[in-house]
Amino acid sequence: MVLKTGIDDLVLRPFRGEDAGFYSRYANNCNIWKFMRDEFPHPYTYNHAVEYINDVCIPNKGYYFAIDYQGIAIGDIHIAKQTDILRLSGFLGYWIAEEFWGKGFVTEAVKTITRHAFDNLGLIRVFARVFANNTGSIRVLEKAGYEREGYFKNAIIKEGVILDQLQYAKLKP
Numbered sequence: 001m002v003l004k005t006g007i008d009d010l011v012l013r014p015f016r017g018e019d020a021g022f023y024s025r026y027a028n029n030c031n032i033w034k035f036m037r038d039e040f041p042h043p044y045t046y047n048h049a050v051e052y053i054n055d056v057c058i059p060n061k062g063y064y065f066a067i068d069y070q071g072i073a074i075g076d077i078h079i080a081k082q083t084d085i086l087r088l089s090g091f092l093g094y095w096i097a098e099e100f101w102g103k104g105f106v107t108e109a110v111k112t113i114t115r116h117a118f119d120n121l122g123l124i125r126v127f128a129r130v131f132a133n134n135t136g137s138i139r140v141l142e143k144a145g146y147e148r149e150g151y152f153k154n155a156i157i158k159e160g161v162i163l164d165q166l167q168y169a170k171l172k173p
C-alpha cells in the first residue's frame with residue numbers, strides 16, 4: 001500500500017529489494033545513529049540494509065514504510081504493533097537522510113502513518129520514545145499532535161553517556 005502525504009513527491013511505500021543501495025548510504029551516518037537504539041548498526045553496510053528489508057520490511061507490509069522522495073528511499077518510518085494486552089498500541093520509529101532534514105518531511109510522514117494506523121491497522125494508540133536531547137524529533141512529534149506522556153530519568157545509555165528519555169503518544173480521535 002502506498003500512502004500519499006501532503007508534500008508533493010513524498011510518499012510512504014513498501015520497501016523494495018533495490019532500495020538497499022540508497023538506504024544503506026543514507027543510514028551510514030553517525031548523526032543518525034547517535035539518536036537511534038544500538039541495534040541500528042554503525043557503520044551501516046549494504047548487507048545490513050538487505051537484511052533489514054528482507055527480514056522486517058517486506059513480510060510486514062502494513063507497518064514498515066520507506067519514506068520515498070522522488071522515487072528514492074530516503075528514510076524509514078514504521079509502527080511496531082505490540083502484543084498481548086498492549087495489542088491495540090503501536091510503537092513508532094523513524095529516521096530520514098541528513099540532506100533532507102528541516103523540510104517538514106518527517107512531520108508529514110508521522111501524520112500520515114498515524115492516520116493509517118487508526119484508519120486501517122485497528123490501533124487506538126501510537127507511542128514513541130525519544131532521547132531528551134533529540135530536539136528535532138521532539139518537535140516532530142509535537143507538530144504531529146503527539147502529547148508527552150512521560151519523562152524517564154537516566155533511562156538510556158548511548159555512547160557511554162546516561163540520558164533521559166521522553167515518551168509521546170497520540171490517541172485515536
Ligand SMILES: CC(C)(COP(=O)(O)OP(=O)(O)OC[C@H]1O[C@@H](n2cnc3c(N)ncnc32)[C@H](O)[C@@H]1OP(=O)(O)O)[C@@H](O)C(=O)NCCC(=O)NCCS
Nearest residue numbers: 032035094095096101102103104105106107135136137139
Ligand atoms: C529527527 C528527524 C527525524 C527530523 O526529521 P525532519 O524531516 O528534519 O523533521 P521536520 O523537518 O519535519 O521537523 C523538524 C523540526 O525540528 C526542528 N529542529 C531540528 N533540529 C533542531 C534542533 N537541534 N533544535 C531545535 N529545533 C530543531 C526544526 O526546526 C523543525 O521544527 P520547525 O518546523 O518548527 O522549524 C531527523 O532529523 C532524523 O532522522 N534524525 C536522526 C534520527 C532520529 O533522531 N530519529 C528519531 C529517533 S526518536
